[in-house]
Amino acid sequence: QQQVKQSPQSLIVQKGGISIINCAYENTAFDYFPWYQQFPGKGPALLIAIRPDVSEKKEGRFTISFNKSAKQFSLHIMDSQPGDSATYFCAAGRRGGKLIFGQGTELSVKP
Amino acid sequence: NAGVTQTPKFQVLKTGQSMTLQCAQDMNHNSMYWYRQDPGMGLRLIYYSASEGTTDKGEVPNGYNVSRLNKREFSLRLESAAPSQTSVYFCASSDLVGLAGEQFFGPGTRLTVL
Numbered sequence: 001q002q003q004v005k006q007s008p009q010s011l012i013v014q015k016g017g018i019s020i021i022n023c024a025y026e027n028t029a030f031d032y033f034p035w036y037q038q039f040p041g042k043g044p045a046l047l048i049a050i051r052p053d054v055s056e057k058k059e060g061r062f063t064i065s066f067n068k069s070a071k072q073f074s075l076h077i078m079d080s081q082p083g084d085s086a087t088y089f090c091a092a093g094r095r096g097g098k099l100i101f102g103q104g105t106e107l108s109v110k111p
Numbered sequence: 112n113a114g115v116t117q118t119p120k121f122q123v124l125k126t127g128q129s130m131t132l133q134c135a136q137d138m139n140h141n142s143m144y145w146y147r148q149d150p151g152m153g154l155r156l157i158y159y160s161a162s163e164g165t166t167d168k169g170e171v172p173n174g175y176n177v178s179r180l181n182k183r184e185f186s187l188r189l190e191s192a193a194p195s196q197t198s199v200y201f202c203a204s205s206d207l208v209g210l211a212g213e214q215f216f217g218p219g220t221r222l223t224v225l
Contacts, residue, residue: 002170009151034213043115043201043216044154089153098144098169099214101154 002027004092006102013109019077021105023090026071030092034099035064035075038087047088048075080109113137115217117202123223124192132187132220134202142205143185144169144214145177147198154201160185192224 005024013019025033034049050057050064050073057064063076077084087106093099118133136143141162146154146169156169158177166177174196176188185204189196199221203214 004153006153036216041218043203043218045216046213049213098156098159100156101146103151103153 002100004090004100004102006090006105008105009103010106011108013080013107015080015082015109015111017080017109019080019084019107019109020074021088021090021107022072022074023092023102024070024072025092025100027092027094027100028071029094030100032093032099033064033066033073034091035062036089036091036101038089038104040086044089077107080107082109082111085109115202115204115215117200117217117220119220120218121221123225124189125225126193128192129188129190130192130222131189132200132202132222133184134186134217135184136202136204136215137183138204138206138215139182140204140206140215141182143179144203144205145175145185145187146201146203147171147196148201148219149198157187157200192222194224196222197224198222 035047036044037047038044048059061078066073087104090102091099115136144159145157155171160166160179163182178186199219201219202217205214
């Protein structure tokens with residue numbers, strides 16, 4: 001019940017396109033769902049996060065969509081740019097608990 | 112404000128050797144974490160410390176020990192390194208006591224065990 005499954009493992013998108021990464025969780029007690037971005041040789045950094053009382057959160061070109069009944073959430077990157085090329089991790093956690101991370105998606109945006 | 116710092120950046124060990132990975136944060140965070148990152152497996156929690164003086168096991172604690180030296184510092188020790196411990200190790204800290212909040216990560220230590 002502690003797993004977070006992330007797909008796809010890798011993604012290639014043309015510049016200006018939409019990148020979509022999906023995650024599914026099992027534990028219904030999770031109430032915090034962040035996305036982290038990691039560039040090569042660096043540590044992950046928080047990109048955007050959502051709590052289950054909303055179905056969508058948007059920050060600039062990045063949007064999280066959340067489906068509580070399906071226990072799924074996704075990251076959409078609009079107008080993808082080569083500078084967005086990185087590894088993206090979804091995670092899930094609950095108040096007083098730890099974060100469980102997905103397996104990661106390596107995104108490559110081609111110019 | 113350096114955030115989360117880790118030393119060393121790179122390390123090569125022989126099987127059976129021991130070493131300590133150091134982590135420090137200057138954000139006055141209560142919680143600190145150690146993760147390992149392996150290809151296709153994401154970030155897996157080794158140990159965490161919810162507050163100074165407490166430590167708890169994560170998903171993959173076997174072969175590791177930790178010490179929360181004070182509020183700023185959290186070290187990870189490999190007593191007898193094995194090739195399966197070849198990985199990139201990240202330390203993180205967070206500032207929401209009792210809540211799963213934003214975690215700030217260090218730059219990582221790349222460890223190779225021969």
